[in-house]
Amino acid sequence: MADELLRLARESNELRIKLALIEMATELRVVAQHLQRDVLPRGPSHPRRVRFPADVLMRLRSGKG
Numbered sequence: 001m002a003d004e005l006l007r008l009a010r011e012s013n014e015l016r017i018k019l020a021l022i023e024m025a026t027e028l029r030v031v032a033q034h035l036q037r038d039v040l041p042r043g044p045s046h047p048r049r050v051r052f053p054a055d056v057l058m059r060l061r062s063g064k065g
Contacts, residue, residue: 001028002025002026002028002029002032003025005021005022005024005025005028006021006022006025008021009021009022009025
């Protein structure tokens with residue numbers, strides 16, 4: 001999406017439109033970087049993923065949990 005905004009900015013003949021499109025592309029990239037860094041899951045540290053000790057897993061699997 002940001003690349004498309006930059007393409008439109010290059011094609012525009014009006015300076016204020018170029019500046020507005022470049023600003024929107026920049027803001028979009030900043031938000032995307034924030035989401036990648038702070039919001040999207042990154043493996044075992046993600047809060048929805050629960051890690052149990054091996055003995056607890058064995059009891060749960062055996063039905064004695």
